[in-house]
Every structure is written in structure tokens, then in C-alpha cells.
Amino acid sequence: MVDTKLEDEAGRLAALHRYEVLDTPKEAAFDRITGLVKTVLSVPICAVSLIDADRQWFKSCVGLDVDGTARDISFCTHTIKARVPMNIPDAAEDPRFAENPLVTGAPYIRSYLGVPLSSPDGYNLGSLCAIDTKPRDFDPTQIEVLKSFAAIVTNEMELRRIAQVDHLTGAATRRGFTVEVDKTISRFLRGQTPAAFVVMDIDHFKKVNDTYGHPAGDIVLRTVGTKLSELIRSGDLLGRLGGEEFGILLTGDTVEQATETAERLREALETTVIEHDPPIRITASFGIAALDAECLSFEKWLAKADAALYEAKRTGRNKCCVA
Template structure:
């Protein structure tokens, strides 16, 4: 049972990270997505249609037609069933389906009866949301229309992929994930050819904690912009910062060993303290070596373990939990259940060093 829960947690953490790296949640409506929604609505002649992403415990609507809410709880969303499956989910009559007949959106307003949901599947296989249509009467959907909507769902993912592959993150000025990965690959080659060491600092910004201390409750995007853009400007020309997804970033410090990277981070913390800027992050350090293997796989694993540490207070099976930094005043935050605050050993989050020292 315990292993089963852990596997479910890890699977959901991986799915959430796949969504976060597109930085699409809580963004304004956009014409390109609205066009796709309207094509689906008209093709099926349905009163409700939309593009939705499953973000934590809520289903958030990026685009919608006939739907008034911006989000709904996950536990009543038909889309929660759709993202758990491979292929299209079709509900012809919710009142005749034991999975949905007691659902409050079926038994009370808006009295939904039929549903079609096409999962939005990333290239690496994660279902991050759905392209869906709903009706208030029982419906059947023929194969030709189902296939048409599969193609529309592929267009949604194609648009997200194009944005991620752009050279820079438009909000923060950090490099895109793919661009950062190329620089990381160069650092691996530099070590292999010349023995030049570089270090990666991976960090995750705690928006809730930072916002409450600094601004009250600003938008997450505005807060990230205020934190990351100054960091982008202050890096050396040989260094790089990339946005891995959501609130996770990584800094590549070239010609820098881990001890120097930690010193630089501490210096930045002290400077931030003088500027009275409270920024809370979970952070990990690791030197770059060819032993990391494929950079994309390595970043995925390191990011997921840092994410898991936030949820459980531990990284993998290592006994040493995450260091939580208050960038304005040291590691002095009161302990909260499930959130650890002591030092993070590199070997827990990152690939081991060639000499095995971590």
C-alpha cells in the first residue's frame, strides 16, 4: 500500500512537472486556443467546449465556450478520468454510467449528460489536460468526428511545444529549457575534453511564502519576473540561467566547482538581505560531468526529486532533506509539516560525481 501511494505520488509529480514546464496555467485567453475550441464546438454542435489543464487539485480552463467558470475542483471534473486514460474518453449518458451518475454537475445544475474528452498528451507521454465538449442531452460521437478532435488536440500540444522551443522565456528573460540544455551539453563536453568544471544550481521559488512576505498576493508571473530578471542581468557572460518549468530554474556556472557555487549563492543571499528582499527557494547544487548522460533525462530526474522533496520533506530515500533558504535572512523559517529545511546533499538530487564523493 505504501509503495503504491509513493508510485502514485511520483506519477502525479511527473505529470504536474510536464504541465509546469509549458508555463501555460493562469495565463490570459489567447486567440489561437480559442479558435481550436470553437472548431470543436461547431464540429460537434455542442453547447460547451474548451481546453483545460489539470493543475493540482483543480481543472483550469485556458479556453472555453459556453463555460462561465475559470476552474472547477478536480474531484468533480470528467476530465480527471480522461487524463488517466490513453485515448479518447466518451460518456454517452452520465446518468447511466455508475462512475458519474452521482456527480453534482450531473444531478444538479448544469445537469450534464454527455462528454467527449481528448487528452492533451506531451511528446514524452504525459496527459496534462484535455480538449473537451459537453452536452446536456445524451449523445453519440461518430468515428470521423472523434478523429477530427484528436487532430485538434495535437494542434494544442504543437503550439505549446513551439513556445517552449523558443530561445528565451518571454516572462523572465531566462533561457528556454531546450536552450539551457544545449549549454549544459557544452559544459559536459568541456569537462570531457579539457577537465573544466562547471556547476548547476537548481532551485524552485516558493511563490506562496515569498508573496506573503514581500507583496501580499501579486500574480505569480509578476513575482517571478521581479525575482529572475535581475538575476539574469547579473550573471557573467559565460553563465546561463534556464527555466525548467513552472517555478523551477537552473543556473549553469561555468569554470566553477560546487564549493564556489555555494559561496556565490551565499553572497547573493546577503546582498538580497541588504536590499530587504525576501525570496524563499529550495535549492540543490551539482557539478556537471559526462556521467550525467542525456541532459534532458538528467534535468527531468533532478527536477522531479526537488519537487518530491517539497511534498514529502525527503528526496528519494536519502535521509537528508532540502535546505530552505530565506534569501533575505538565512535559513530561518519555522518548520511546517512535510517541508524540511536542512542541507540538501547533491547526491540526493543530482548525478553522483565521478569520484563518488557527491
């Protein structure tokens, strides 16, 4: 029987991109796994390799000081074509890899063991691989060990994906939002792509909770999340930073464009009647900060936008201020 998921490259790439993990910073959870594999299997190189359209990208790698390779020379692109581990005792004797530049040149791969990393819906996203610079045939026990570690990698990716969405508001969690901000900063450093960070805080939200109760507060947060999501562009990102504070990442926008967007959102929230008995109305304050050389980290950029938000609160609320 044909395994259609192994032949569906478009579906596989869509599944990979749903995890929003490509080009993200190093994370200790994945680095611990590759470090353990290196020790347990006594190999010089181990990597969590994700196969994109034309590249192999390493979420974690020990033993190599690179972020990835071209896909067409990667061993892992062969691993994802099957459901079982790929065990290569001697790459120099394997016609698929004998002339591969990773075999004939640095890092001089001779043996390879890779286990596919499969999503819950059956797409192979990449592999957990153990690599040696001398010929060796990994035994069944070692293969089972790597399969167990690969399952941990897959679970970690799935938990990471789930943790990126705030289930009350539908916005990205602070963690998920931070990941996207880091990507935006990286793009800015490469090509000076403009972007703006908008921070929004619901005015007098404590009074809503004190007057109507926390269930009503949840209704307000859910309504605000839905309204903001409807009004921003598909390429922009809404995140819940904590409590009643939201962040909006506007990619490609100048500070003038971001201010126009913030003002439009402010007006929309001011005129929204939130379904409750009695109906609830709220306003919100906004702080806007353009991405520049002074805020090349999430914390610095947030602090700059927060300073503008504080000014909006200090000078009367229900307004937009620019850092």
C-alpha cells in the same frame, strides 16, 4: 504491458508544470481551437482542460464562465487515465458520473467526449473536451476530428514552451517573462505579495559590436546571461527583453532588497572579463521599480523600471537607480 507514464502522477505533474501554463491569461490560439470545436461538433461547451494536483483548470473554455473546477468532480481527470478518447453518451446513466454535481446541477452535463493532451515524453496533461447538455453518442468521424484538434493544442503548448527561452542567453524570452510578470501581479492583487522589477542594459553595447563584430556581441550577451543566471535566486527570473536589455523579476522582494541585488549584479558584471581576443570588459546600468497600485500591468511596470534605467544612463551609467 503496464503503461508506467499513466501511473506516474508525480512525473505527470512535473511535466505539466514545465509548460508554465497554469493561471496564464487567455490566448487567442487556444480560444480559436475551442471555438472551432464548438462549431464543428455542434456542442454548447468545449474546453482545453489541464489537470493539476487538486483542480481542473481551463486554458480555454467556451460555453462556461468559470476558470475550472475541483479535480475530483471533473470528467477530464478520468480521460487522462487512458491513451484513447473517453466517450460518454449519457452521463446520467453512467455510474461514475450519475451523481456528479456537474451532471445533477449546472452545467447539467449529459454527454462528453474528451481526448487526452499528451506531452512528447508521454504524460497526459489534460484533455480537449466537447460537452453537450443532451445525450448523444459521438460518432467515429467526430472523434477523429476532436483528436486532430487535440494534436493542434498539444503542438501549440509545445511551441509556446520552446518560445519562452532565448537560446542565445538562456534567459526567458520577452513573451515568457511577460507571462511570469502577469502571474506575479495576480498574486499581488490577491495578497499584496511584494515584488520588484529590475531592468538592466549593457552600457555602450553598440560600441562592442562596432569594434569587435556581432559574433563578439553574442559572446557578451551569452556571458551576461550566464553570469546573471548564476547570481540570482532559483525563484527569481531572468528575461531578455530585447537586444542588450534584460529584466529580472524578484518575487517577494522589497525595493530595498531589490536594490541590494541590483548593486551586487552590477559589481559582478563590472569585474567580469569576457573571453575574447582581446578580452572584453563591460558595465551595465540598472533601473528598479517596486510593484504597486500604479503598475498593475507588464507595460506599466516596465515603463516605471525603464524610467529609472534612463536616469541611471543619464547620470553616468554603471549605476543603479530606483523609480
